[in-house]
Amino acid sequence: MKAVEVDDLCFSYRNGRVLVGVSFTVEAGEILGVIGPNSAGKTTLLRLLSRILIAEAGTISLFGRDLNALTKREVARTVAVVPQEFQVAFSFTVEQVVAMGRYPHARGIGLETAEDHQTTERAMDETGTAHLAAKYLDQLSSGEKQRVVIARALAQHPRLLLLDEPTAHLDLSHQVEILGLLKRLKSEGGLTIILVSHDLNAAAAVSDRLVLLKEGTVLTAGLPEEVMRPEILERAYGCSVWIDTDPETGKIRILPRL
Amino acid sequence: MTPGRLLWVMGILTAGLVGAIVLALSVGTVRVGFAEIVGILFGKLLPSPVSWTETQETIVLSLRLPRTLLAGIVGSALALAGAGFQAISRNPLADPYILGVSSGAAFGVVMGVLTGLGAGTGILFLPLFGFVGALVAAVVVYGIASIDGRLPVHTLLLAGVVVSLFFSSAIMLASALMQAEELQGVVFYLMGNLRVVSYPTIGIVLGCLLIGTVLIYGQVLALNLLSAGEEAAAQLGVEPEWVKRIIFVACSLVTGAAVSASGSIAFVGLMVPHAVRLCLGSDNRLVIPASVLGGAIFLILADIVARTVAAPLELPVGVITAFVGAPFFAYLLRSRYRSVYP
Numbered sequence: 001m002k003a004v005e006v007d008d009l010c011f012s013y014r015n016g017r018v019l020v021g022v023s024f025t026v027e028a029g030e031i032l033g034v035i036g037p038n039s040a041g042k043t044t045l046l047r048l049l050s051r052i053l054i055a056e057a058g059t060i061s062l063f064g065r066d067l068n069a070l071t072k073r074e075v076a077r078t079v080a081v082v083p084q085e086f087q088v089a090f091s092f093t094v095e096q097v098v099a100m101g102r103y104p105h106a107r108g109i110g111l112e113t114a115e116d117h118q119t120t121e122r123a124m125d126e127t128g129t130a131h132l133a134a135k136y137l138d139q140l141s142s143g144e145k146q147r148v149v150i151a152r153a154l155a156q157h158p159r160l161l162l163l164d165e166p167t168a169h170l171d172l173s174h175q176v177e178i179l180g181l182l183k184r185l186k187s188e189g190g191l192t193i194i195l196v197s198h199d200l201n202a203a204a205a206v207s208d209r210l211v212l213l214k215e216g217t218v219l220t221a222g223l224p225e226e227v228m229r230p231e232i233l234e235r236a237y238g239c240s241v242w243i244d245t246d247p248e249t250g251k252i253r254i255l256p257r258l
Numbered sequence: 259m260t261p262g263r264l265l266w267v268m269g270i271l272t273a274g275l276v277g278a279i280v281l282a283l284s285v286g287t288v289r290v291g292f293a294e295i296v297g298i299l300f301g302k303l304l305p306s307p308v309s310w311t312e313t314q315e316t317i318v319l320s321l322r323l324p325r326t327l328l329a330g331i332v333g334s335a336l337a338l339a340g341a342g343f344q345a346i347s348r349n350p351l352a353d354p355y356i357l358g359v360s361s362g363a364a365f366g367v368v369m370g371v372l373t374g375l376g377a378g379t380g381i382l383f384l385p386l387f388g389f390v391g392a393l394v395a396a397v398v399v400y401g402i403a404s405i406d407g408r409l410p411v412h413t414l415l416l417a418g419v420v421v422s423l424f425f426s427s428a429i430m431l432a433s434a435l436m437q438a439e440e441l442q443g444v445v446f447y448l449m450g451n452l453r454v455v456s457y458p459t460i461g462i463v464l465g466c467l468l469i470g471t472v473l474i475y476g477q478v479l480a481l482n483l484l485s486a487g488e489e490a491a492a493q494l495g496v497e498p499e500w501v502k503r504i505i506f507v508a509c510s511l512v513t514g515a516a517v518s519a520s521g522s523i524a525f526v527g528l529m530v531p532h533a534v535r536l537c538l539g540s541d542n543r544l545v546i547p548a549s550v551l552g553g554a555i556f557l558i559l560a561d562i563v564a565r566t567v568a569a570p571l572e573l574p575v576g577v578i579t580a581f582v583g584a585p586f587f588a589y590l591l592r593s594r595y596r597s598v599y600p
Contacts, residue, residue: 050493076495083493088485089348090540100483104495111261111543156494 001063003028003160003192004049009058011044018044019216021058026209028063028159031186031193033207033224035200037237040213042196043084046162049194050081063159076104080153084164086145088137094148095133098123101155123154126189127181143174150181161185163195167202175199179206200254204228212236228252267544271551275330278558282326283318285562287569290314299323325454328463328519329561329575330554332452333526335467335516337553339509340527341534341546342474343396345481346505349414350590353527354513357414358421359395360522363514364448365425366391368432370518385462388514395421396506448521450576452561455519466515471550473508477501478542485540523557523576525583530556532590 004026011019018041026032034042047053049060051067060067062078070078080101088097101123102116112120124130127147137145146166153161166182167175179202185191197203203210203224210227212219214236220227233241233254240257283295290298294310298318301308340353354360370387402417403410429448480501483491488498516523530553531545538544557575560582564575 047489052489052492072497073495076493079493081490081493083490086486086490090345090350090485090535092482092485092540096482096539096541097486100486100494103479103483106479111264 001028002026002061003030003063004032004194005059005061006049007059009045009048009060010056011041011048011053012056013044017216019048022213022216022218023058024211024218024221026192026194028192029186029190030208031182031195031206033203033210034194034196034213035198035203035210035227036213036219039215041216042213043164045213046081046164046194046196049160049162050079051075073104076156078158079160079162080156080158082146082149082153082161082163082166084168086149091136091138093133094129094135094137094140094151095120095124097137097148098129098151098155101152104156119157120155123151126154126185127151141174142169143171143177146170146174146178147181150178154185159192161191161193163193165197166195167197167199175202182206200228200233201252204252204254224252228254264544264547267538267548268551271548271555274555275551275558278555279326279330282329282558282562283322285566286317286322288314288317290318321454324457324460325452325561326558327460328455329452329557331460331463331467332516332520332523333530333553333555333557333560334550335463335470335512335553336523336526337530337549337556338467338470338474338527338546339513339516340553341531341542341549342481342505342509343527344531345542345545346484346502346509347414348485348487350532351415351528351587352418353525354392354509355522355524355527356422356587357396357399357418358423358425359392359399359510359513360517361422361425361429362395362398363388363392363510363517364522365428365432366394366514367448367518368429372432372436382458382462384518385466385515388516388518389466389511390514391425392510392514392517393507395425396510400506448517449574450521450523450579451574452520452523452557452564459519463515463519466511467550470508470512470515471546473504473511475546477504478546481505481542481546482540521576524580525587526553526557526579528590529579529583529586532586 002025007023009019009022022045034045036042044053048055067075099112099116099120102120105116121130124133127150129144129147129151132140132144132148137148140148166178170178182193182195183206186193195203207224209222210224211221212227212232219236220232228243230241230243242255242257244253245251246253280292280295284290284292290310294314295318298310298315336354343352343354343357344350366387367384370384375383399417399421402420403414405413480491480496483494483496484498484501492498531549534545534548534552538548560578561575564573564578567573
């Protein structure tokens with residue numbers, strides 16, 4: 001089953017076109033990496049998929065249903081977003097922040113039910129943040145914080161997880177940890193994941209398929225080894241790149257030629 | 259948050275509120291014992307031997323009770339408005355006084371008196387004038403302060419100062435031009451004064467407080483989510499624009515009602531929600547109702563101090579709250595600015 005079908009999507013902000021005729025599909029249980037140079041429209045695409053923005057033209061369907069036909073709560077029960085920046089005003093504990101993900105499922109004045117509590121705990125277990133439950137968000141390292149924000153998204157119990165630059169600002173070991181977590185969520189939880197990243201190596205390593213955007217259009221889409229080719233990346237980024245495979249893992253490695 | 263914790267906290271605060279009310283009825287130039295207070299208040303329901311004088315009964319029922327009830331309701335309203343404005347602006351320094359919303363409400367009340375619509379029996383409509391003035395001020399401050407949908411702390415405070423000054427000057431202009439005698443009195447009490455008011459007035463202010471509380475409490479979860487920003491909240495199914503409108507209207511309603519009855523009393527809306535957050539955490543499901551009860555307790559206690567500290571002279575209660583509140587504001591500005599806006 002197709003998790004996401006995007007067909008001929010167009011969007012512009014007041015100061016110009018951002019996406020022009022973007023089409024792609026994502027299979028259920030697949031990780032799709034969206035890459036591309038700055039201002040290619042990657043973040044805008046995530047906003048359209050979570051219906052923070054409404055497309056000008058074209059359609060998006062999630063799991064066979066038109067995104068525009070869903071209520072706001074249905075969207076929030078289907079799609080969870082891990083934004084690039086996450087700041088909370090006022091001091092909330094990790095557990096409170098994760099429990100906020102239960103909002104689309106809440107009724108009445110929103111006192112937590114046993115189910116909310118279970119889902120919140122499971123989300124913290126899956127992301128290895130259970131031991132941080134009582135800490136305040138501003139006491140965490142950026143790696144820990146990123147896992148908490150992912151836990152919050154999992155507490156939504158979504159079918160599709162969108163991540164905007166999940167490994168930016170993280171050191172190597174935290175990058176490895178977050179990417180490992182995403183793979184686990186896919187293989188164990190059957191979650192469909194779309195991640196936007198500037199880190200081509202990370203995107204190539206973790207994604208089943210890639211979409212390369214440039215200036216609001218899809219330049220190439222396909223398997224990582226089909227997209228990560230010197231001539232394609234040079235056309236996208238306008239600089240010379242060097243590509244080979246890691247002899248031990250067989251993963252693609254991309255380096256700019258300085 | 260569990261229902262048990264909510265009930266537990268509300269229970270303690272309610273007990274504290276009852277204690278504060280009894281204390282306020284008891285303390286003053288004429289002291290009235292606790293047993294007598296219970297007798298005076300409930301004597302008609304449960305006949306008991308009369309152990310108090312008629313003077314004491316008059317003092318309690320006609321002077322201290324209405325004033326104490328008003329103090330409690332106004333304190334609740336201001337603390338609720340402060341908690342609401344702080345949550346919606348994601349800014350711990352917001353409160354109806356600092357945002358200029360109180361001044362807007364005061365200007366609305368002055369207009370009500372000047373046009374004659376708020377005179378005589380129309381005095382019952384003064385809260386409505388206060389509401390409109392407060393709403394106008396809140397919308398103007400928001401319009402000036404918001405940059406790309408965000409409300410940075412410095413623009414919000416500056417906008418609040420500007421709007422506050424504007425409306426204060428407009429009030430001064432009105433009072434200078436009109437020289438209407440009844441306006442002199444109005445301007446005096448708009449400085450932040452609790453007086454003895456009639457029970458119907460108390461009822462109307464209480465009605466506004468209840469409506470405001472229900473409206474804001476309906477949005478507590480959304481307010482929690484909005485602490486992470488509008489986009490993050492929207493992704494969880496919140497409609498930020500709606501929540502903002504509801505909160506602005508509700509906060510303006512309770513501020514307008516409070517100011518129409520007692521003028522702009524400073525810093526209650528700033529301090530009470532903070533004290534609540536320091537004790538109970540930032541979850542608005544707890545902060546909002548606890549601020550309502552805490553605000554009542556705080557202003558009743560402040561009014562006791564205002565009545566007794568320089569007796570027989572009576573100080574405006576706004577002096578007491580400002581003396582406590584100004585240093586508290588300075589402390590918050592210095593210590594919390596960075597942690598909230600890193």
